[in-house]
Amino acid sequence: MVLKAIDSFLPRIEGVAIPRGAAADVVFEAMCAALVSGELGPGMTVHDGTIAEHLGISRTPVREAIQRLRMLGVIESAANRHTRIVDVSPVRTEQALHTWTGLFQVLCEEVIPLADDAVVAALVEQQAAFGRARAAGDDIGMARTNFAFYAVPLPLSRNSVLVDALRRVVFIIRLGGLSLPDHIDVDTVEKAQLGVVEGFRRGDPAPVAAAMVALRRLRIPREAARSGA
Numbered sequence: 001m002v003l004k005a006i007d008s009f010l011p012r013i014e015g016v017a018i019p020r021g022a023a024a025d026v027v028f029e030a031m032c033a034a035l036v037s038g039e040l041g042p043g044m045t046v047h048d049g050t051i052a053e054h055l056g057i058s059r060t061p062v063r064e065a066i067q068r069l070r071m072l073g074v075i076e077s078a079a080n081r082h083t084r085i086v087d088v089s090p091v092r093t094e095q096a097l098h099t100w101t102g103l104f105q106v107l108c109e110e111v112i113p114l115a116d117d118a119v120v121a122a123l124v125e126q127q128a129a130f131g132r133a134r135a136a137g138d139d140i141g142m143a144r145t146n147f148a149f150y151a152v153p154l155p156l157s158r159n160s161v162l163v164d165a166l167r168r169v170v171f172i173i174r175l176g177g178l179s180l181p182d183h184i185d186v187d188t189v190e191k192a193q194l195g196v197v198e199g200f201r202r203g204d205p206a207p208v209a210a211a212m213v214a215l216r217r218l219r220i221p222r223e224a225a226r227s228g229a
Contacts, residue, residue, distance in 0.1 A: 023061035027051060028068050035074060035085075035171055036147045038140050041178045042087040046075060074171045086175060093176025094220040100169045101212040103162060104150065108208040111156035112200055120200050122152045127193045134186060142186070143174065149193055153200075182221035188214055 018026050034040040048062040055062075066083060069075040077083045088096075126149035133141030147170065157163050177184075195211030198204075 018055070018057065023055070023057050024064040024068075027055070027062055027065035031065060031069060032171070035174055036144055038143065038178055040085055042085055042175055044085045046083045046085065048083070072168045072171055074175060088172055088176035088179060090176065090180060090220050090222045093173060093180065096169050096172040096176065097218065097220065098216050100166065100173060101215050103166050103169065105205070105209055105212045107153060107157055107159070107162055107166065108196070108199065109205045110159060110162075111153045112203055112205050112208070114156050115153065115200050115203075119152060119156065120197070123149060123193075123197050123200055126152060127190075127197055130190065130193060134190065142189075143177065146189065146193070147174065149196075176220075180221050181223050184218060184220065188218050 031040060046066060048059050048066060051062045052059045066075060070077065074086055075083060076086050126145050130142055130145040130149060133145055150170070154163050154166065192211040192215050195207045195214070199206065199208035199211070
């Protein structure tokens, strides 16, 4: 794959007043948002010097942010060659999805008893936004709102190891989704969201468990569908 320079996400943070000591956090959050939106995708080269120059900061906090992404498994480096966003195969995407569903089910068993009406309302809001993006044929919008939907319960958890694992795996799924040769079944994705909403609304983990089973059965395309087949 021809490596592409990445500047597309820089306008998101260029000109932002960065508090002292917070530069690494700002860069990290901007890059995470760019991964979700697709502005940062598989094979794209990450230039710490370019990012630092655009922001008017030293390379040190940029390298710290990149290292955090490397620990999440979404960036790879080769000495004196490149630092780039990883390519994620359909097989690895499927494995990551299966792992994520199990982790999310465990999280919901913990946090559903702690959830209030505001959490349910936030889930409903993100689910509705997903529906609007789907109706508009907005793939990036669907990815962004799906990511935001499943992020809603995370702050309720007291299990930092579980939350870190979920955040790590979800970026692998997102990167894998950018490289799939064909679309996944969006009906299954939307029905799973509705199952999660039902579980939180009822205070019952069972609908969430059923939704996660459905997602584990989701077919991850390994090759493009043949037209007319």
